[in-house]
Amino acid sequence: MATTAKRTITVHHVRAVLRGAERRGLDTVPLLQAGNIPPLLLGDDRARVTAAQFAGLFRALYRATQDEFLGLASVPSRPGTFAMMCYAALGCRDLGAAIERGTAFYGLFPGGPDLELRRAGSGAAFTVRGAPDRDEDRFLTECLLIIWHRLCSWLIGRRIPLCWADFDYPPPPHEDEYATLFSCPVRFGAGRTGAGFDAHWLGAPLVRDESELHVMLSRAPFELLSRRAYGTTVAEQVRHALAQALRVSPRLPSLGETAARLAVSPATLRRRLQRESTSFQQLKDAVRRDAAIAGLAEGREPIAELAARLGFSEDTSFHRAFRRWTGTTPGAYRVGGCPAGEGHAGGGDRTGELRDRHGRPDGR
Incomplete structure (x- = not known):
């Protein structure tokens, strides 16, 4: 037997993703069992789980909450919302137009995430303005940033290197995880929460079709949240x-x-x-x-x-x-x-x- 040494996930993220279910009064033990996660691990700050365990928990939470935001925002996001945003963006001429259409799409929903694409000279940034009011662990905020970056890379068929990732809150206890998550310099206590990249990527054409999107969505969102090693560092x-x-x-x-x-x-x-x-x-x-x-x-x-x-x-x-x-x-x-x-x-x-x-x- 040769188990692959894939990256594991800190227990801080396990606790964070459970917050919405806890607020709804759901029993979290069966949810942890769905991911084969021993509940006792939640009491140990240094504990970690495998990607497969976290994916199992994530799917169980999705089924239990029927909310793409997993109860981490005051207003739920109905199942299928992310998929419709992706279909809406797929017909755009380039990545910049796709991002703008996607941010406009989520702006139609009261209480939805406040997303923005900013351009400044040769640089561009995707920002999340203000954390959802029930996202005290910033898990949803960070997921939005990660998913948008990896969705954009998927749409153009090439990984977009990030130049920086900023967060407008103090460093959490697991701050050493962020360099791996974003593969770029990370700064806490900044005046914004967002990630920057070279603006030339905004002109890249989209290379995916609806059949490929259907396959990707069948594995989303965890497929996009998974940490992938691109060999760039x-x-x-x-x-x-x-x-x-x-x-x-x-x-x-x-x-x-x-x-x-x-x-x-x-x-x-x-x-x-x-x-x-x-x-x-x-x-x-x-x-x-x-x-x-x-x-x-x-x-x-x-x-x-x-x-x-x-x-x-x-x-x-x-x-x-x-x-x-x-x-x-x-x-x-x-x-x-x-x-x-x-x-x-x-x-x-x-x-x-x-x-x-x-x-x-x-x-x-």
């Missing part, structure tokens, strides 16, 4: 190389080996990762962490075997590293928190230096 390239290596061997390549693969020196790779606010060790930990969470969520692999597949020679090493990554034990990530999967390792509480099968502390 050094961190994405390194992470991709590490994830590929983990699929075939428990041994992850060293910094020098990865640098050689990317045709740069180790010192250059280290500097470039530092400029992107990360490090080689952080990326190695993230790849192992996400593969571990995915394996635990699938629930078919004994924890001891999962630990060995990820490069740990002992259960205790894996438990220790997993607690460092997530703040809790691997068993808590089994649906229902099945203690049987914990084995005899004692949840990683043993003392002493723990090493993986290659002699590095804590699986490093």
